[in-house]
Amino acid sequence: MTLTLEQVGVAFGGFRALTEVSLAIAPGQVTGLIGPNGAGKTTCVNTLTGFQRPDTGRVVLEGRDMSRLPAHGFRRAGVARTFQAGRLFGGLDVLDNLACTGVGLGMRRAAAEQAAAEVLHWMGLEALESRPAAGLPYTDERRIAIARALIGNPDYLLLDEPAAGMSEKEAADLAGLIRRIATEKGIGCLLIEHNVGLVLSVCAHVVVLDGGRVIEQGDRATILGSAAVREAYFGA
Numbered sequence: 736m737t738l739t740l741e742q743v744g745v746a747f748g749g750f751r752a753l754t755e756v757s758l759a760i761a762p763g764q765v766t767g768l769i770g771p772n773g774a775g776k777t778t779c780v781n782t783l784t785g786f787q788r789p790d791t792g793r794v795v796l797e798g799r800d801m802s803r804l805p806a807h808g809f810r811r812a813g814v815a816r817t818f819q820a821g822r823l824f825g826g827l828d829v830l831d832n833l834a835c836t837g838v839g840l841g842m843r844r845a846a847a848e849q850a851a852a853e854v855l856h857w858m859g860l861e862a863l864e865s866r867p868a869a870g871l872p873y874t875d876e877r878r879i880a881i882a883r884a885l886i887g888n889p890d891y892l893l894l895d896e897p898a899a900g901m902s903e904k905e906a907a908d909l910a911g912l913i914r915r916i917a918t919e920k921g922i923g924c925l926l927i928e929h930n931v932g933l934v935l936s937v938c939a940h941v942v943v944l945d946g947g948r949v950i951e952q953g954d955r956a957t958i959l960g961s962a963a964v965r966e967a968y969f970g971a
């Protein structure tokens with residue numbers, strides 16, 4: 736059972752952002768996705784979550800072809816994501832923000848509030864429940880974005896640069912949270928990060944993109960030993 740891209744191609748006008756990209760996200764594991772700027776990482780996440788349709792190839796969720804489904808169809812099917820920038824409703828408190836997501840997924844209001852409280856409790860963020868989303872410290876805002884993605888118990892979670900702008904210590908805490916999401920909840924995670932050290936510390940399997948193609952994949956040792964990866968990052 737996996738969420739996969741099969742030979743996916745995406746073009747913007749004449750520009751090929753992805754060419755024959757295949758990758759798989761397995762339940763209970765954190766898969767890393769790295770590559771230089773413009774490599775196609777965000778386009779992969781957009782394609783895996785219904786925000787971008789593949790021009791060629793397929794997106795497959797547990798055997799089901801998802802390629803033509805809109806983004807909300809992916810979310811309802813159990814594929815959640817975070818965004819590079821927050822997207823919280825500033826005027827609402829944290830609990831209401833999360834509850835809104837639950838209502839959007841078809842839960843009744845009371846059930847959505849219950850789900851929101853449970854996720855906050857699981858993350859140790861109960862203290863933030865009635866804080867307005869506007870004015871939250873940056874790191875808390877990033878954590879609430881993850882909490883929001885966990886509403887409705889998704890099977891897959893795609894994290895687009897969740898550690899951007901965090902200190903080493905905050906990034907290490909976040910790494911611990913992502914590990915728990917995979918191991919305790921059994922969620923299949925895809926982690927995109929500029930912080931390659933963070934990816935290698937969390938992910939058993941890492942996929943490397945460059946110029947819209949998969950140039951390497953494997954475990955930490957494979958990535959660190961790869962001439963193709965060195966060339967993509969350092970041109971040598």
Ligand code: ADP
Nearest residue numbers: 747750752770771772773774775776777778779
């Ligand atoms: P990454 O996340 O690895 O930095 P992206 O997936 O954001 O890379 O982008 C891959 C390439 O596709 C980049 O060259 C980018 O400029 C281009 N691109 C991304 N989205 C669009 C779009 N909507 N229209 C045109 N070009 C795009």
